[in-house]
Amino acid sequence: MTGRSEPGGAGGRPSTGGRNEWHGKDLGTRTVGYDETQAILYALAVGAAASDLDLVFEERLRVLPTFALTLAQWAPDVLGSAGAFDVRTAVHGTQRLRVLKPLPRSGSVEMTARVAEVWDKGSAAVFDVAVESEYFAATWSLFAPGRGGFGGDRGPSARRRPEAAPSGELTVRTAGNQAALYRLLGDRHHLHIDPEAAKTAGMPRPIMHGLCTLAAATLPIAASLGAHPADLVELEGRFAAPVFPGDALRIETWKDDGPAVLFEAAADDRTVISAARARFA
Template sequence: MPIDAAKALAAEPRTGEIGWAHKDVLLYHLGIGAGVPATDPAELRYALESRLHVLPSFATVAGAGAPGVISGLSLPGVEVELARVLHGGQHVQVHRPIPVQGTATTVNRLAAVWDKGKAAVLVLRTEAADADGPLWTNDSQIFVRGEGGFGGERGPATRLEQPTGEPEHTVDRPVREDQALLYRLSGDWNPLHADPDFAKTAGFDRPILHGLCTYGITLKAVVDTVLDGDPARVRSYATRFAGVVYPGETLRVRMWRPGPDTVRVEVGAVERGEAPVLTDTVVQHT
């Protein structure tokens, strides 16, 4: 069968070395829409090397990797078509602020394979550490359509109760027409986000935005709106990808504060009646 869960889970972890510099951080920030207006001091902390702070979501692309989708499909025991794959969810835990430049050792392994009936979910875990200790732990959930039903564990329920009451903050974030073309330069070369013919093969009218781009746009909105523009306050960030975003649309980011160190977030596409894009989204912070 295309997914051999036992073989995949038994595979040895893969260890590698990654490095990044301020140019990589700047490109990532521009790829998630930072730098507008270009003279705004609040934006220059993401877009000017002399003032640079690193959003924790950078961990998803550090080292020019594409954790989760592309690398997950190269694991032993996993043979699936790229066109049947979607990014289902993401969780990043940062153990300390990510430096503007650095090197790290990464350990990649398959943490779980879940059988959802009509689909399989692969959970790829990446742990990064440098000479000073752990930097981040990154879990990517890969949703593979048509590969369930193999008799495996269904996995934990991840749905959260919907936030109650009106959001404390609501902000809109426009997505540029070329946003996916810019974001992919940080390392995720999946043609689903650039090639119209491939997108149609995958069942979409046109290329869709990377889920991790929406993920980064949303975290930046939370940091700028709730955390005084300080990315170092973020401790963890989890979401479930509930729908697609098309370049050129507008994201509506709604935020609630259920506790002193927690932000609940829901994101919808304005032009499609606020169709859900990110849900079950939680930012934990100091």
């Protein structure tokens, strides 16, 4: 998502009483089906190896929990299409996921979505789009320039980088074709494949999907904890800067409560994911 609109609520109109007119909006219910091929393609797109048979072989398949986010991508897209913000300028700020039970190898998922919160950042607004199903609950936080100034709450601050030294460090190299693979799961924004579209958005070349980068980080983190990536039960992270296919990511981790870690990811000298946390069963 990337233009600029007039300040105020949707369409440049401030809402009254500090409550944005989109707050609480029902985005509908949708059932999305998938099969084993899509689940396997997803695992490969976020960095699973051919030797990870329980992620890429249908007879042993465990579906990565973050695959659910591709099934629910329709929800933030519905809000943008409804005119809540300018889809040319809005960006995906943070993502949260809570796993309720494992996804089956194939099947369909019924989801409901709503605008849970609209935070007023002054010159911009942040729309929290909540999606719920029997398998997971997820929230997209979308940063929308020109939609603030309606007198609402600024919302919570992002988690700060821990002051202590990292307890662990991992290196993950993204693949040159990773964005090309990931877009086959549904997010086909031209920014991730077309060099001209990337240049129009101010990028030197196509960039990775933020959700791909976030999910890719969970595989080596799980391995470092002796956990299985399909046992992920909670995940959150803030998208701080773009990642380019082929970038090497340096992931720093800090121990958190139980089988959980706080983490940040950097490419070269730029932090690309911050305020992140992963917990495994």
